[in-house]
Amino acid sequence: MIEYRSIRVALLGAGSVGSQVARLLLEQGDELAGRIGARLELAGVAVRDVDAPRDADLPRELFTTDAESLILGADIVIELMGGIEPARTLVLQAIASGADVVTGNKALLATHGPELFAAAEQVGAQLSYEASVGGAIPIIRPLKDSLAGDRIDRILGIVNGTTNFILDRMDTTGASLEDALATATELGYAEADPTADIGGYDAAQKAAILSSLAFHTEVPIEAVHREGITSVTAAQVESARRAGYVVKLLAICERLADPDTGEEGVSARVYPAMVHRSHPLAAVHGANNAVFVEAAAAGPLMFYGAGAGGVPTASAVLGDLVAIARRHVLGGPGTAESTHAELPVFDIGRITTRYSITIEAADEPGVLATIAHILADHGVSVGELEQTIDDTTGRATLVIGTHEARESALSQTVAALAESPVVVSVASAIRIEGAE
Numbered sequence: 001m002i003e004y005r006s007i008r009v010a011l012l013g014a015g016s017v018g019s020q021v022a023r024l025l026l027e028q029g030d031e032l033a034g035r036i037g038a039r040l041e042l043a044g045v046a047v048r049d050v051d052a053p054r055d056a057d058l059p060r061e062l063f064t065t066d067a068e069s070l071i072l073g074a075d076i077v078i079e080l081m082g083g084i085e086p087a088r089t090l091v092l093q094a095i096a097s098g099a100d101v102v103t104g105n106k107a108l109l110a111t112h113g114p115e116l117f118a119a120a121e122q123v124g125a126q127l128s129y130e131a132s133v134g135g136a137i138p139i140i141r142p143l144k145d146s147l148a149g150d151r152i153d154r155i156l157g158i159v160n161g162t163t164n165f166i167l168d169r170m171d172t173t174g175a176s177l178e179d180a181l182a183t184a185t186e187l188g189y190a191e192a193d194p195t196a197d198i199g200g201y202d203a204a205q206k207a208a209i210l211s212s213l214a215f216h217t218e219v220p221i222e223a224v225h226r227e228g229i230t231s232v233t234a235a236q237v238e239s240a241r242r243a244g245y246v247v248k249l250l251a252i253c254e255r256l257a258d259p260d261t262g263e264e265g266v267s268a269r270v271y272p273a274m275v276h277r278s279h280p281l282a283a284v285h286g287a288n289n290a291v292f293v294e295a296a297a298a299g300p301l302m303f304y305g306a307g308a309g310g311v312p313t314a315s316a317v318l319g320d321l322v323a324i325a326r327r328h329v330l331g332g333p334g335t336a337e338s339t340h341a342e343l344p345v346f347d348i349g350r351i352t353t354r355y356s357i358t359i360e361a362a363d364e365p366g367v368l369a370t371i372a373h374i375l376a377d378h379g380v381s382v383g384e385l386e387q388t389i390d391d392t393t394g395r396a397t398l399v400i401g402t403h404e405a406r407e408s409a410l411s412q413t414v415a416a417l418a419e420s421p422v423v424v425s426v427a428s429a430i431r432i433e434g435a436e
C-alpha cells in the first residue's frame with residue numbers, strides 16, 4: 001500500500017451540495033489519492049447546527065460550528081455555505097492563512113468577485129468556482145482556459161435549474177408555480193431563499209460571472225438586467241404552448257455595437273422568453289441547464305447537463321478540488337483570471353429583441369383601429385396584428401405577432417396600450433429568443 005502525504009481539506013457547509021462532497025470525499029478517498037498522488041484528508045465540516053439531519057451519513061465527530069478554527073491549518077477550504085456573510089469573511093481568512101479555495105457560491109462571486117480574486121492573486125492562492133454556474137456542467141474552465149484565445153460573441157443559456165424545473169412542470173403537467181417550486185426545493189435544487197431562483201437573482205449572478213469570463217471585462221451584478229418568472233402565468237405558458245413555443249428563463253450575454261454610436265460593449269440580461277419548440281433549448285427539461293457559446297474561431301458550442309442538485313454539483317466541486325490538490329503535489333502555477341479590458345455594459349433599453357404582445361380588449365366597433373393607431377405610433381405595423389373574439393365573454397384577444405424593436409420602444413408600447421381606455425389588459429408581453 002502506498003503511503004501518501006495528506007492534504008487537509010476544510011469543508012464549510014453540509015447542505016444539499018456540501019453533504020455530497022463530504023460523502024464522495026470519504027467514499028472515494030483511495031481512488032482520489034491514486035489520481036492526485038496525495039490523500040485528501042477531510043479535516044472537518046463547519047455547519048450551523050451539528051445535530052441537523054443530513055442528506056448523507058457522515059461521522060458526527062467531523063462536524064463543528066467553529067468555521068474560523070477549522071480553516072486554520074487547512075490546505076484547501078471548500079466554501080458551500082452560500083450567501084454573502086460569513087462566507088466572504090471566511091474565504092478571505094482562508095486565503096490570508098495560505099489556503100486555496102473552492103466555492104460554488106455565485107452570489108458571493110457576482111458581488112465580491114474582484115475583491116476575492118485580488119486577495120487570492122496577491123498571495124498566489126487558487127480560487128476555483130466551477131460549481132457556481134451550471135451545476136455539474138463544465139463551463140467555467142472552458143471559458144476561462146480552453147476558449148481564452150478565442151473571441152466569444154454570445155452566450156445564450158438556461159442557467160437556473162429550479163426555474164427550468166418549474167416552467168417545465170407548468171408546461172408539461174399544468175402544475176402551479178408554487179407546487180413546482182415546493183418539489184424543486186425538496187429535491188435540493190433551490191437556493192436557501194428560493195426568491196433567488198424565481199426572482200431571477202441566481203441566474204443574473206451566473207450571467208455576471210459568465211459575461212465577465214467570456215468578455216474578459218468586469219460585469220457587475222448591478223449591470224445585469226434581471227426579470228424572474230414570478231409574473232409568468234399558467235395562461236401564458238398555455239398560450240405559448242398552443243403557438244408552438246415554450247417559456248424559458250434565459251440568460252443572454254453578448255458583445256455588441258452600440259446602436260447609436262457603434263462603440264463596442266456588452267449586454268447581460270435575464271428574462272423569461274418564448275423559445276420555439278424546434279429550438280434545442282426547448283428540449284432542456286427538469287433541472288437541466290444548457291449553455292450555447294458562440295465563439296469566432298470555434299463556432300457554436302453547446303454545454304448541457306444537470307444544472308442543480310447536490311450530487312451532480314458535488315462533481316464540479318470535486319473536480320476543482322482534485323485540480324488544486326494536483327498542483328500541491330506537482331507544484332507550478334495555477335490558472336489565473338484574465339487581465340480585464342474596460343468594455344461598457346449596455347443598458348437593456350439599447351437592446352433589440354423580438355417579442356409578442358397579447359392584449360385583451362372589449363369587442364367594440366373601432367377597437368382594432370384604435371389599437372392599430374397606438375401600435376403605428378410606436379412603429380409596429382398593423383399587418384402584424386391578429387385578432388380572435390371570444391363568443392362567450394365578448395372580449396377580443398389581439399396578438400401582435402413577432403415584432404422586432406428596441407427594448408425601450410417595447411416598454412413604451414406596452415405602457416401606451418395599458419393606458420388606452422379600449423384595452424382591458426395587456427395579458428402578456430413576452431420576448432421571443434432563438435431561431436426557429
Ligand SMILES: NC(=O)C1=CN([C@@H]2O[C@H](COP(=O)(O)OP(=O)(O)OC[C@H]3O[C@@H](n4cnc5c(N)ncnc54)[C@H](OP(=O)(O)O)[C@@H]3O)[C@@H](O)[C@H]2O)C=CC1
Nearest residue numbers: 013014015016017047048049080081082104105308309313
Ligand atoms: N443546491 C444546488 O443545486 C447548488 C448550489 N450551489 C451553491 O452551493 C452553495 C451551497 O448550496 P446548498 O448546499 O444548496 O446550500 P444549503 O442551504 O443546502 O446548505 C448550506 C450549508 O451551509 C451551512 N451554513 C449556512 N450558514 C452558515 C453559517 N453562518 N455558519 C456555518 N454554517 C453555515 C448550513 O448549515 P446547517 O446545515 O447546520 O444549517 C448548511 O449545511 C450555495 O452557494 C449555492 O448557491 C451551486 C450549484 C448548485
Ligand SMILES: N[C@@H](CC=O)C(=O)O
Nearest residue numbers: 160161162189191308
Ligand atoms: N438554485 C440553483 C442551484 C444551482 O446553481 C439552480 O436552481 O440552478
